[in-house]
Amino acid sequence: MRNLKIITHLFLFIIAFALSTCKLSKENRQTVYENNFDTGDITHLSNTKISTFNQRKVLGNFNNDGFELLLNQIPAHDLVEISFDLYIHDTWDGNKASNGIGGPDIWEMQIDGSPYIYTTFSNADCFDGFCSPQSYPDNYPNNKHNPKSGASSLLLPGFCLLATKPGGSTLYKIKKTINHHKSSLALQCIDHLIQTNATSPICDESWSIDNLKIVSIQLN
Ligand SMILES: [Ca+2]
Numbered sequence: 001m002r003n004l005k006i007i008t009h010l011f012l013f014i015i016a017f018a019l020s021t022c023k024l025s026k027e028n029r030q031t032v033y034e035n036n037f038d039t040g041d042i043t044h045l046s047n048t049k050i051s052t053f054n055q056r057k058v059l060g061n062f063n064n065d066g067f068e069l070l071l072n073q074i075p076a077h078d079l080v081e082i083s084f085d086l087y088i089h090d091t092w093d094g095n096k097a098s099n100g101i102g103g104p105d106i107w108e109m110q111i112d113g114s115p116y117i118y119t120t121f122s123n124a125d126c127f128d129g130f131c132s133p134q135s136y137p138d139n140y141p142n143n144k145h146n147p148k149s150g151a152s153s154l155l156l157p158g159f160c161l162l163a164t165k166p167g168g169s170t171l172y173k174i175k176k177t178i179n180h181h182k183s184s185l186a187l188q189c190i191d192h193l194i195q196t197n198a199t200s201p202i203c204d205e206s207w208s209i210d211n212l213k214i215v216s217i218q219l220n
């Protein structure tokens with residue numbers, strides 16, 4: 001009988017410990033910014049431009065340019081999760097140096113001034129068995145990846161020159177979770193595109209963003 005009591009107490013202790021452990025690992029998630037740009041809301045954004053692409057409102061398009069999102073009064077948190085749709089439009093060349101004529105075509109995301117993504121995208125078709133490589137999903141420089149590696153959608157129309165061509169734009173679903181504690185956050189996205197031969201650079205290569213969402217996460 002005494003043994004049964006001890007076993008029962010031990011069992012209850014294990015259950016209580018398991019429950020407290022569950023509570024410890026629970027996350028408190030709070031959406032602090034969310035924008036699909038459909039209403040034209042540009043609060044907290046600077047250097048903003050909203051366009052229509054593929055029947056959707058998007059932030060952009062940009063060429064040798066970018067935007068900044070500045071958030072203040074974020075509730076206490078340990079992490080932030082940043083997610084958005086990144087559209088790469090038209091004829092990006094990836095890592096291709098070509099003596100500096102066509103590339104590398106670099107795209108960068110910074111948080112509070114520190115780079116979290118610094119990569120290249122290639123939107124080129126493979127020709128005669130040669131594919132102009134891109135660095136994404138890794139950072140530049142590396143030659144590891146074929147054009148459109150890591151993409152979520154391959155058959156979107158281009159923004160400008162390739163507006164009627166499926167494959168003119170490529171969609172990448174970007175999601176990054178980073179350590180972050182400050183009550184303010186500055187998100188900057190910018191490109192460094194090279195197109196020395198293009199008569200209209202923004203028609204030749206550009207990018208835009210949709211469904212931008214920032215979630216603060218507090219670990220209890
Ligand atoms: Ca939209």
Ligand SMILES: [Ca+2]
Nearest residue numbers: 093102103194
């Ligand atoms: Ca280029």
